[in-house]
Amino acid sequence: MAVTTQQESLNLEGARIAIAAAEAKAQSMGLGMNIAVVDASTHLLHFSRMPGAKITSISIALDKAFTAAGHRVGTHTYKEAVWPGGVAYGLGNTNGGRFTTFGGGLPIVNARGEVVGGIGASTGTPAQDQEVVQAGKDAIEKWNRSFAQFLHLALIA
Template identity: 80%
Template sequence: MAAKSQDQLTLQGAKIAIAAAEAEARAIGVDMNIAIVDASTHLLHFSRMPSAKITSISIAMDKAFTAAGHRVGTHMYKEAVWPGGVAYGLGNSNGGRFTTFGGGLPIKNAKGDVIGGIGASTGTPAQDEQVVRAGVEAVEEVLREEGKRSSKL
């Protein structure tokens, strides 16, 4: 049986996502910590803008980790993790890295496979999500321009 190959997010793709996310952060006036991980949840690229909160560095990384590892945006858990919710306590999993508030999104190829994740932190969860969405959309746009989703990004 042949091994299945999977598209991978490269450093080039991560830099595209970071540049777009930083531009969005500047547009809304909130310096951010922005992390990109690969599909295996390992850090691929990181940016800390000048006024981003030091305490948000690990939060941005954990949002990217959660989005890539669980394959959905971190905002999806908001209601489920409250006391009595179906996923109450989930935030304590993975050594406390599992993030259950907005600001982390998976990065997917055309087939819907997760090739990475992006997380941002310093603003409100809505601002963080707006910033990471810009990063995801930038990667998707480049892939559309290439006419395919390949391992080039």
């Protein structure tokens, strides 16, 4: 018999706040970006493709958000570990090739430090993508002080 638990997860309103802040950051950098926000279960909540964003970066942004929420750490943390001989070599080939190991994906956490979603961006360099998602993460976590309005309880089987 499956056990069902409740988990807080980001909602659409929260995702929109994160996307708006990430878009503003990308615009200030003169970049068009693909930006994705997923919930705690790695399901897409909101996506933005800004003018000038690379078509080939759409799936990369989605996969960065997926990786950040699902593995509960920023995608940039794998940089050294995934090279040949590294402790996580080959990790990028897992999850149907969706596991992303370069910068531009961050988990979104609630006031208790629990992962409630993830944000990913792609079109720039990994460092530029990282700046963009940091702005989105900061915007929603700023609201984290009264975060309940941007979360809902999800049943996880």
